[in-house]
Amino acid sequence: MKNIFKIGPGTLVTAAFIGPGTVTVCTLAGVQFGYSLLWALALSIVACIVLQEMSARLGIVTQQGLSEVLKSQFDNKIVRWILITLVLSAIFIGNAAYEAGNISGGVLGLSTILGSPIVKIGAISINYMSLIIGVIAFVLLYIGNYKILERSLIALVLLMSVAFIITAIVTKPDLSLLFKGFVPDFSADKILTIVGLIGTTVVPYNLFLHASIVSEKWKSKEELPEARKDTIVAIVLGGLVSMAIIIAGAAIQQTEVHNAADLAKGLEPVFGAMAKYVLSMGLFAAGITSAITAPLAAAYVVKGCLGWKDGLKSKSFRSVWMFILFLGILFSSLGIKSIVIIRFAQIANGLLLPIIAIFLLWVMNQKNILGNFANSLKQNVLGFLIVLITCFLGIRGIWKVIENM
Template sequence: MSKSLEEVHESITTEGKKTGFRKILAFLGPAYLISVGYMDPGNWATDLAGGSQFGYSLLWVLLMSNIMALLLQSLSARLGIVTQRDLAQASRETYTPFINYILYFLAEIAIAACDLAEVLGMAIGINLLFDIPLLYGVLITVLDTFLLLFLINKGIRKMEAFIITLVAIIGLSFVFEMIFAQPELHKVIAGLVPTLPNQDALYIAIGIIGATVMPHNLYLHSSLVQTRKFKRDKTGIKQAIKYNFIDSTIALNLAFFVNAAILILAAATFYKSGMYEVAEIQDAHQFLAPLLGTKWAAILFAVALIAAGQSSTITGTLAGQIVMEGYLNLRIQPWVRRIITRLIAIVPAVVVILVYGESVTGKMLVFSQVLLSLQLGFAIIPLIHFVSDKSKMKGFHINKTTQISAWIIALIIVSLNIKLVFDEIENWIKTTQNPIYLWVTVVPLAIGFLVLLLYIVFKPFVSKYKNYIDNHSPHHTKLKLDSLKNYTKKHIAVSVDFSSADEKAIQHAVDLGGINAHYTLIHVVESVGAMFYGNKVGDHETAIDKALLDNYFEVLTSKGYTVTTKLGFGKPSKIISTIVNEGNYDVLIMGTHGHTGIKDILFGTTVNMVRHKIAIPLLLVKD
């Protein structure tokens, strides 16, 4: 089974921590990476719009969203801790390929919408702080592609420390903003009482929910909790669930403070001054200094905005990797994934800015958050089903009270979204001169998604899901060797990667060497831990790879072949070359996957590097 975020899977040990505080500290971190998604630039737009138009009256929506988020994120963490699968992997194991492709498509739309908000937010922050044109700011955001690669190569702890630093900058900035704004406390308290002034408030409220409870965070959290290594007995799993809940509570309450601070800031300045239409971040920045009487209010606002955009774009990339690998079992190089995700967000942003100007960015931000909210049901409902399943959760399924609470949250979110979609379609039909196009395109699409939603809600109650995938890993270890050909070589090295290419590579090797040759199977563990610690890494991936290599050994020796195995650690091209050059081999055989050109850029290539570094013949066998 392929592990979620394999390069950092179980890379942080929690064992051997003697004190309770050190034990908790070892688990703290994943939720802070999650929390930045709850305070990204998209939240700023909806919070500003809510505060300037309706004062403090939508604070209760933020509080409700935070409670929803805490429950849902704890369910996501539980799924990852107990099953050692992220939400995308669990879906792939459970649903048919057709359903999975649709769910993957919807998840990618959510990530693209999220990234659009991050692109615009960072670009606006750069524009406000350095007076760089917004269009150039959008293009500059491409450069942060490489920051994620740098951080993840330094280890997950370094990434968490970087994110926590950015979160601290955001939090401190708004502490000072609250001091400058001096909000009316009794109105803040009154805003916690549920009320919806009008139809526009519902649109903003749904945007706030979409900006707060993000679908990509549910995929991300179920993966990040697997970076912790702990004893996988009943006590260890219970302890991991408990400590991750503490982590989530601290981090998400900090995110709630930031979101509430933005809405309160807008209410205490713009709404109070009768400026009800301030929904654009640029306008908020422009008016803060004169209204609050200090230039630092505007500067800190812009600094916090850049920090929010930068931190959330990192976690958005990780979520994209998890979704793609989980649903499609497709791994591409991280920097390529980052570029693709960023371009999907940049292209519409650039087009809209060029056509409509910079004044529509606020509307784009709010729309991106409403779009996120529309995807929520397709992530929440499978999650609730999975963590309620006794067999899947091995006795750690949620109790009836938690199930009821989770379904109430799902019902609220889905009901609000259905109402929003119905109202929007009805409005389009009334205002369009020729609505027939809407009846044959938008309406059937909306009905189709509603049917899909009903299917994933009721299917488990009607009949149990089949396990559509027994092993969703790319590893294939069954070898079927055909007739032997003439023996011509004495000592043959074969590079294996546990893919379908291995069978043909080993078949060619035995055809070439026959029963009397000596075969050496070489495999390289290329996880982050292997890069840093070599053969001392002892991580989960190493254990799996060793077991698979031993399986090959047993298959071949049972057929009478003389075989040895070598397990290397680090960069495959370098390690394979070193092993071959240090051994007395006649030929090296490598299986290839038949891709060249652009696919080499996407998936990486080892063959070209190896062939230039070895002194013996290299036989390439195309899969």
């Protein structure tokens, strides 16, 4: 029984993507487009499994993180620094946006219970709840002793996830419409939401994080089947929760979502008037857990890229996560609606994903470091298709933004 309920690296990856972004983007997808984007989420789940399996395999075979392996493959200093700059730029931009979304998710939850988070000081508007959540994340990261609190918060996130699954069943969706939702549709008005769904499921920094943490659990190549099972089961379960959120969102009888109370309407068939409190606590918990993970992951990536040997409590390591946390607090305090920030963060991740996926795919074909565990033809075809699709959607998404300017 202990082995069944033991949390593995795959579960931590899933916990990272079941955050405020998933709840918000999936609910918006359901409200605006019904079941018609379930196919995009199914594609995201497959892409997540394929890429995270590569990341886990790399970590177990090399006992190193993705950034360390990437760096070791280039002898030419100029090429190496160009590569490091590209990786760090993608991680910094993505994680700063993601951190702003995480903190905004926590604010979205709290503001439903405590009221407006905006305080005006002269001509300046300050979101004080962003500062509160930022300070909590800072203290937990600085002392490094947040395991007990993290488990409690994950329990609240799980409660929210189960609530959405039950709601999706209780709303009795039209099965014929549900199955039609798995037919691909690339309509222009849906492109940014599709990119957001991919960005909230296949989180770029998770590819770095997964490769780094699997080596703590598995030391032998013979344990790869167990790692694959852990990855697939965890991501599929997370994907089912995301689908349940879309289905629950499709049952909401309105076309606009402005706050957590609107998001919570998807849970009303089960929880009634208490729905907004269940969702609010879940969003707050998801926001805090993700607000801890994103800066930490960025610091691990920088540590690997720059070859720092210092510990996790060194000034250099702490300076990285402090910077990401500061940017997250800053962007989430600007008076922009939380839902807008969260949605932007997922779209930014979706646009940056192809860059990281290309690096990962290239590394997974280096037989000099992976030997017989390098990518097979089937794995390369799947990986290449994912890169092509995400590039296509990214270009369409950027073009859509330019058209609307």
